[in-house]
C-alpha cells in the first residue's frame with residue numbers, strides 16, 4: 001500500500017514541481033544575479049584605475065566577498081565554478097555542475113547566446129530535495145586581460161598569477177566563450 005501511495009504522490013507532484021521550479025528560479029535569480037554586473041563593473045573600474053595586475057583582487061577577493069554576503073543573506077550555497085579553474089580549491093565543479101557546464105558549451109556551439117545560458121533543477125541529495133540553479137559567465141573584453149591566451153597576458157600580471165595560482169588552468173579563453181558559472185544550491 002505504501003508503495004502505491006508513494007507512486008501516486010510522485011505522479012501528483014509532477015506538474016506542481018514544474019511550477020515550483022519556475023517560481024524558485026525567478027526568486028533565486030532575483031536574489032543572486034545582481035552580484036554579476038557588480039563584479040563586472042568593479043573589474044572594469046579596477047582595470048582602468050590600477051591596471052590589470054592591480055585588478056586581481058576584484059576576482060580574487062571582492063567577487064568571493066560579494067558572494068559570501070549573498071550566502072549569509074540567503075542561507076544558500078553560492079559559488080563560482082569552472083571546468084578550467086584558476087582557484088581549484090574554490091572553483092572546482094561537482095558532477096552536476098560539470099554536466100551543466102559541458103551542456104552550456106554545447107548549447108553555445110549550437111547558437112544559444114552565452115549570456116542567456118542557465119539551468120534549474122530540483123535534485124535529490126542524500127535523499128533530500130535541493131533546488132539547483134546555474135548561470136553561465138561568458139568571457140567579455142575585460143575578462144580577456146586575465147583569462148585570454150597565456151602569451152597575450154601582461155608580464156607583470158602573469159608573474160603575479162603564477163605566484164598565487166601555480167596550477168592555473170584559466171587562460172586561453174576567447175571572447176564569448178564560457179568562463180564558468182555562478183551556481184546556487186537551495187535545500188527545500
Ligand code: HEC
Pocket residue numbers: 040043047052053054055056057059060061064080081082084085086087088090091137138139140142143144145146147170179180181
Ligand atoms: C585582473 C585579472 C582578472 C580579470 C580581468 C578577470 N578575472 Fe576572473 N579570476 C581572476 C583571478 C585571480 C581568479 C581566482 C580567484 C580566486 O582565487 O578565487 C579568477 C577567478 C574567476 C572565476 C572563478 C573560477 C576560477 O577559475 O577559479 C570566474 C568564474 C571568473 N574568474 C570569471 C571572470 C570573468 C567572467 C571575467 C570578466 C568579467 C573575469 N573573470 C575577469 C582574475 C581576473
